[in-house]
Amino acid sequence: MARFNEILTGRHNRFFQKLFSMKGGPPVPQLSSELQANFDVEDSPIELRFLKGEYIYGLSLVGAVVAAQFSFMQLRNPLTSGVIAILEHIYVFNTSGPQQYVIQFGQPGANDGNVGLTRSRDGRQLAKSSLIASTGNLGAGTQIGTTIAQLAVSGANVTERFPNFKEGSLVLTPGDEVRVITLIAATQDFYSLLWRERLIEDSEKSG
Numbered sequence: 001m002a003r004f005n006e007i008l009t010g011r012h013n014r015f016f017q018k019l020f021s022m023k024g025g026p027p028v029p030q031l032s033s034e035l036q037a038n039f040d041v042e043d044s045p046i047e048l049r050f051l052k053g054e055y056i057y058g059l060s061l062v063g064a065v066v067a068a069q070f071s072f073m074q075l076r077n078p079l080t081s082g083v084i085a086i087l088e089h090i091y092v093f094n095t096s097g098p099q100q101y102v103i104q105f106g107q108p109g110a111n112d113g114n115v116g117l118t119r120s121r122d123g124r125q126l127a128k129s130s131l132i133a134s135t136g137n138l139g140a141g142t143q144i145g146t147t148i149a150q151l152a153v154s155g156a157n158v159t160e161r162f163p164n165f166k167e168g169s170l171v172l173t174p175g176d177e178v179r180v181i182t183l184i185a186a187t188q189d190f191y192s193l194l195w196r197e198r199l200i201e202d203s204e205k206s207g
Contacts, residue, residue, distance in 0.1 A: 003029055003030040004030060004033065005030045005031035005032075005033060006029060006030045007026075007028060007029060007030055007031060008203075009201055009203070010026075011052050011053045011198070011199075011201075012028070012041055012052065013026040013027065013028055013029065014051070014052065014053070015041055015044075015048075015051050015052035015053075016028050016041075018051040018052075019048065019051055047122070049122075049196065050122050050124050050125050052198075053198050053199060054196050054197070054198045055120060055122070055125045055126055055129070055196060055197055055198065056120065056121040056122055056125070056194075056195075056196045057118050057119065057120055057121060057129040057131070057194075057195055057196070057197070058118075058119060058121050058192070058193065058194045058195075059116055059117075059118050059119060059133045059192070059193050060091075060190065060191065060192040060193075061073050061116045061133065061134075061135040061190075061191050062135070062188065062189070062190050062191075063135050063136075063137065063182070063187075063188065063189040063190070063191065064135075064136075064137060064188070065186055065187065065188045066137040066185075066186060067185075067186050068139075068185050068186065069137040069138060069139060069185055069186065070137065070138055070139070070140065070142075070181055070182045070183065070184075070185050071135065071136070071137050071181070071182050071187070071188075071189045072113070072135065072136055072137070072138060072179055072180060072181035072182070073133070073134070073135045073179070073180050073191035073193070074112075074113070074133070074134055074135075074144075074177055074178060074179035074180070075087060075131055075132070075133050075172070075177065075178050075193055075195065076110070076111075076112065076131060076132045076133075076134075076176075076177040077130070077131050077172040077173065077174050077175065077176050077177070078110075078130070078131070078132060078174065078175075079109075079174050079175045080174065081130040081131070081174050082130070082174070082199060082200060083130045083131075083174070083197045083198060083199055083200060084171065084172070084173055084174075084197065084198060084199075084200045084204065085130075085131055085171070085172040085195050085196065085197040086169050086170070086171055086172075086195060086196050086197070087169060087170040087171075087172060087178055087193065087194075087195045088169050088194045088195055088196065089161055089162070089163070089192075089193070089194040090103065090161065090162045090163075090178075090180055090191070090192070090193055091159055091160070091161050091190075091191070091192040091193075092151060092153065092159070092160055092180060092189065092190070092191055092192075093153055093157055093158055093159040093160070093189075093190050094153065094156065094157075094182075094187050094188060094189045094190065095156050095157060095187075095188050095190075096156055096184075096187040096188065097155055097156050098152070098153060098154055098155055098184075099152070099153050099182060099183075099184050099187060099189065100150065100151070100152050100153075100182070100183035100184060101150065101151040101152075101153075101160075101180055101181065101182055101183065101189075102147045102149070102150050102151075102180075102181055102183060103147065103148055103149040103150070103151070103162060103178065103179070103180050104143060104144050104145055104146065104147050104148070104178070104179045104180075104181065105144075105145050105146055105148045105170065105176070105177070105178055106143070106144035106145015106146060106176075106177055106179075107144075107145060107175045107176055107177065108144040108145065108177055109175075111144070111177075112132055112134040113134040113135055113136025113137075114134055114135050114136055115132060115133065115134045116133045116134060116135065118131065118133055121194075129195075129197065130197060131172070131195070131197065133193065135191065138181065140185075142181070144177055144179050145177075148170075149162055149163075172195075173200070174200075
């Protein structure tokens with residue numbers, strides 16, 4: 001029989017159980033109907049994300065210099081991954097001088113360039129991400145969906161970051177992709193991405 005205000009997302013019960021080393025069944029099977037102290041599980045320290053099934057990753061890649069072409073880095077969530085990813089930070093800079101970048105968001109299907117090896121930022125978790133990161137070079141005017149942001153660096157070795165606030169993080173569901181591409185051709189560009197991912201809950205699935 002269902003409980004009153006029963007909690008149906010198992011990862012939150014597991015989080016409390018692992019955090020406090022509790023034995024037995026679910027330690028918090030239902031929400032309280034009375035006023036009580038709260039613990040914000042969604043804003044927990046980064047080292048505790050592992051306990052609730054959130055894995056954290058990072059990657060840095062270098063775009064090659066190709067005449068009359070524009071370097072890019074992209075992060076793709078495969079359609080069959082079963083995970084949801086939150087892209088927390090994008091860092092860009094180059095060694096040539098002032099540069100402009102656009103950030104595109106779309107659902108283009110498999111179109112990976114030179115695939116990089118993703119790496120976990122917590123040694124207790126899965127070492128390889130479910131997402132695919134790659135870099136490459138393209139001609140002018142390429143687009144995977146919609147341009148959602150633009151960045152500019154003022155000179156060589158100047159780093160810019162996107163987003164600059166928490167709510168600016170990008171959510172990648174299966175099939176989604178983010179691409180960062182330069183607007184000045186034939187430059188050597190450096191890209192770094194930080195993201196986290198977890199399994200999709202039943203309540204988050206479309207349909």
